[in-house]
Amino acid sequence: MPRTNPQLADTDQKQLLHSHEIQLMIRELVEQQAMPLELILEDTGVSARSLENPSLRLTLEQELALYKRIASLNKDPLLAHKIGVKLGLPNYGILGYAMVASSTLRDALQLMVEFAPLVSWASHSVLTQEVYGGQACLCLTIHPTPSDKLTSELEVESTFASLQTVFNELVAEPVTFARVTYSHPCRLPDSQPYDALFQCPVDFSESRNCLYFSKAALAQRLPHAQPEHASLLKDLCAETLISLRQDRGLVAAIKAYIDGYEPGMPSLDETADYFHQSSRTLRRHLQAQGLSFRSLIDESRYSAAKRYLSATNLTVEIIGKTLGYADVRSFRTAFKRWSGMPPAAYRGSH
Template sequence: MATSLLPEERALTTLHTIALAVATLASSGTDRRLLLEGSGVSCSDLDTPDKLITHAQELRVFANALANTRDPALGLSLGLRMHVSAYGMLGYTMLASRTLRDALTIALGRPALLGTYFKLSLEDDGDEARLVAVGYRYAPELTVFNSELCLTSLLTVLQDLLGTSIRPLRVCLSYRPPLHAATYEQMLGCPVEFGASRNALCFDAELLDRTLPLADPVTYHYGLQQCLKLDAQLDSRHDVLDQIRHHLADNLREACDLDSVARQLHRSERTLRRHLQQLNTSFQRLLDEVRYDKARQLLVQTDLPIYLIAEQLGYSETASFRHAFQRWSGQSPSLYRR
């Protein structure tokens, strides 16, 4: 199934995580092209800091990495290499924050800049502070990998910010022990609890109000303004995609092209095309997304015959719709309806 068409996998993220993964594994002899295969990301893209990709593209690279390395603990080892500088301006602003609590507050308030698959929160409970990661809703086969990557990268960030190695009090994980469970305590240096109610990295709460060694108020305030600007730009790019999708959804019966959509949105075709290229997508991809959403809705919620559904989606021939739906979902419209 073309998972990138699913609504929950349309969030955009930066290239920093897969750039690190590819660079790390390539240094160990893994072919970069194998890691990027099927993701729509090229080797040259990894050198383009302002390029954005979908979470589905990133997940494909992660799946390729696991398949090509056959290392079940890959999420742990990559997370331990995810230093705070990998987060660009957000990372440097965190380093310049006054305290660890200030740094974490900035990061957790900018999830788009973190590029996380989880809803992250900070809990301060007496002697124990907890970075909690919940709400994972992406590729289930990568649950363990992404949980490992998330929590170990948070540990690495804490150590980078404090300028010293720290030993977590414990790590809680919401899944059952994997086959490589024995490596967790060895790599994390603390007790690990599997089958917990949620994922959490637990550490000494006293660390939260410790002054950071690289704290600098001038750099902090400059960085904070840049982070706010980057966050707004990311939101505006999402808005452009949403505007195009909404217009297409309301006009699927008509023969839509990028020029007509641009006129309706009072933008130039060139501007929209540039936006789409920056977001690593295309007009045809958005049109496919909208058609796929509408097709699934009509197939499940109505008894309309297939040829009428094809007409509502803007297809002049039913066979073209059948072929497209097979490509999107891996099955025919009739089989999906059952």
């Protein structure tokens, strides 16, 4: 049943798909590829402790940093494909409920494209009318977020596998695309795993990343369509997207303010005054993003500490004092919690 509490739906949706997706990928690297967690998280701004939080919500910068890190370390060419299959409608939050309430598969697809940032903040997709195999098709083209090759491949493969799962769940039976194309080459000896999932022609090294839908497939009526709720859920998606954009912008501005504050670090009250808000309101905006003021301070301190340790000869004592710590022991404890190693060891390895 679709949720009818706008406040609940709005809060839940702000945990974007990638937070869960990336956690599954990290778990796969650690458990199946024996990759140390500290190595995966290095230079991403995400701590091992934060990953234990079930309501983790990544900032855009953290999401991209982790995606790039996972792509560069991964040794399994099917990692994203296998993880994507596990990401169904529940991972799409309020957008998933709106798609379920749609009348046809085409309506659900158009909703997904319209509100794509609710699934992946920075990537985007386009729908075009095209012809394949002599028949008119609707073509969904995915433009991934990252610019580097490996990370783009990771995102596209996970997205396509996830969409197969999502559309199967929407129709309550397997949905067969007319064609699937990837712009990257196949990293396996053959495309059998892809053929088995999609059950349609799958082509690699093409000009675009596309899913082709036949008109017959798009015309399928959805078994759980709820026209009386569809409009309300679409409005909730729109409200959530507006709120998400506002909160993303505010978080970026707060981070810039903290990074530029000298000397030391600003207090919550000082930051709230700067943005003409009460401390309580500012804290609520951050909580909506799964963040806290303390986490932003720690992120800024960690970034600055790494910069000082790798690019200057300042002592650990002076760096700790510069970052606002009362004593060097507190700084050492915090840095080890962030990076998994003491400041001196980090400096030696960089």
